[in-house]
Amino acid sequence: MSLSRRSLLAAGGALGAVAATAPAPASAAPGHGRVRTGFERLAADGYALLVGERVGIVTNPTGITPEARHVVDVMHADERVDLVAVFGPEHGFRGTAQAGGSEGRYDDPATGLPVHDTYLKSGQPLADVFTASGVDTVVFDVQDVGARFYTYIWTLYDCMAAAALAGKRFVVLDRPNPVTGRAALGPVLDRAFATFVGREPIAQAHGMTVAELAGLFNGEFLASPVALETVRMTGWRRSEFFDATGLPWVPPSPNMPTPDTALVYSGTCLFEGTNLSEGRGTTRPFELLGAEGIDRRWAEAANALGLPGVRFREAYFAPTFSKFQGKTIGGVQLHVDDRDSFDPVRTGIGLLVTARSSWSGFAWRADHWIDKLTGSTRVRTLIDAGAGVDEVVGAWESDLAAFRAVREEYLLYR
Numbered sequence: 001m002s003l004s005r006r007s008l009l010a011a012g013g014a015l016g017a018v019a020a021t022a023p024a025p026a027s028a029a030p031g032h033g034r035v036r037t038g039f040e041r042l043a044a045d046g047y048a049l050l051v052g053e054r055v056g057i058v059t060n061p062t063g064i065t066p067e068a069r070h071v072v073d074v075m076h077a078d079e080r081v082d083l084v085a086v087f088g089p090e091h092g093f094r095g096t097a098q099a100g101g102s103e104g105r106y107d108d109p110a111t112g113l114p115v116h117d118t119y120l121k122s123g124q125p126l127a128d129v130f131t132a133s134g135v136d137t138v139v140f141d142v143q144d145v146g147a148r149f150y151t152y153i154w155t156l157y158d159c160m161a162a163a164a165l166a167g168k169r170f171v172v173l174d175r176p177n178p179v180t181g182r183a184a185l186g187p188v189l190d191r192a193f194a195t196f197v198g199r200e201p202i203a204q205a206h207g208m209t210v211a212e213l214a215g216l217f218n219g220e221f222l223a224s225p226v227a228l229e230t231v232r233m234t235g236w237r238r239s240e241f242f243d244a245t246g247l248p249w250v251p252p253s254p255n256m257p258t259p260d261t262a263l264v265y266s267g268t269c270l271f272e273g274t275n276l277s278e279g280r281g282t283t284r285p286f287e288l289l290g291a292e293g294i295d296r297r298w299a300e301a302a303n304a305l306g307l308p309g310v311r312f313r314e315a316y317f318a319p320t321f322s323k324f325q326g327k328t329i330g331g332v333q334l335h336v337d338d339r340d341s342f343d344p345v346r347t348g349i350g351l352l353v354t355a356r357s358s359w360s361g362f363a364w365r366a367d368h369w370i371d372k373l374t375g376s377t378r379v380r381t382l383i384d385a386g387a388g389v390d391e392v393v394g395a396w397e398s399d400l401a402a403f404r405a406v407r408e409e410y411l412l413y414r
Contacts, residue, residue, distance in 0.1 A: 038173030038230070038370045056116075060095055065142040088115055134182065142156070146179045171229045173231060179241060179242075184202075185344070188204075201410050203400055209413070212407075264287055267347045275361070280321065288331060292327060294330040299332045315330070352363070
């Protein structure tokens with residue numbers, strides 16, 4: 001995108017109004033020592049941003065207050081806001097569906113509100129859902145985990161694009177990136193490999209909040225920018241992990257049970273693209289990895305890499321569903337002992353390299369799903385050619401540097 005287009009958007013030109021927001025000052029941290037989310041700030045202001053609007057909200061079980069009340073229940077009970085519809089992403093509004101599923105269209109038993117399904121909808125079909133719902137403003141409040149292939153950020157993208165088509169206003173309520181916003185890591189998507197696990201060229205671990213991503217999407221990628229406003233947090237700093245926020249953790253999806261899962265996910269989710277289990281069906285998904293025939297040699301090879309901040313334990317487990325359901329398999333468990341130095345993407349690459357070299361049964365999924373996850377063929381072909389960790393990581397450094405430069409323009413917090 002040209003600088004002239006950025007300037008036009010920032011000025012609220014004909015292409016669509018974008019909230020121009022400066023970085024929050026360090027003094028914005030509240031005295032009670034916890035983060036205030038975008039929703040808290042919206043409610044504290046009496047929902048002034050939504051006055052006179054028929055409102056729909058894209059959310060899921062993570063859309064909660066610090067008292068663990070769902071924001072839909074809170075808004076529905078408050079006469080100051082006219083909440084008329086709910087839009088559910090993958091896994092559904094109330095979170096009953098597993099990976100690759102949703103809840104469909106229904107009326108919410110708790111509030112009577114119509115719940116519309118957004119999963120796998122985009123473009124005009126999704127715009128038609130917004131139009132049929134009768135809303136004037138679409139609000140987004142979903143907890144992300146910081147990885148490009150986590151589908152909620154692409155639900156955000158698709159809903160922004162559809163809202164623009166339908167002539168709806170779009171408001172993003174911000175929440176923390178649970179694994180910090182310190183840096184962007186990993187390969188940048190090649191648009192030739194765009195899917196619902198990566199629509200646009202951002203880094204594998206993007207290091208942004210959803211409000212920052214919304215600004216990036218609107219300013220860099222959407223053909224028709226939406227009328228966008230964001231409600232930022234106060235008290236959050238880029239260096240903070242989720243446990244520093246004082247906020248309750250709700251699993252954003254069934255296989256994201258803890259912030260520890262999120263910490264490793266942007267690296268170990270790559271094993272979805274292999275014939276190994278990524279730990280689905282265990283109590284430590286994405287921290288346990290394995291397959292039939294793997295023994296202690298994988299953990300030994302992984303430890304020999306000397307990857308910062310992490311150690312690997314020989315582990316045996318029996319997934320209750322997904323790959324190797326009901327079978328006892330061998331593999332590794334990740335133990336992050338210094339999360340400040342831990343690089344999840346480098347770690348994921350190291351584990352792929354050593355799994356391939358230490359286990360003769362290693363194979364990529366036949367559909368080359370790994371290419372969709374990493375955003376190109378480069379990781380797969382380099383590892384197949386016998387490349388080491390440094391060579392694989394080095395292959396994306398120029399693309400990553402370019403993304404980091406663009407990303408910097410959209411950061412809202414210090």
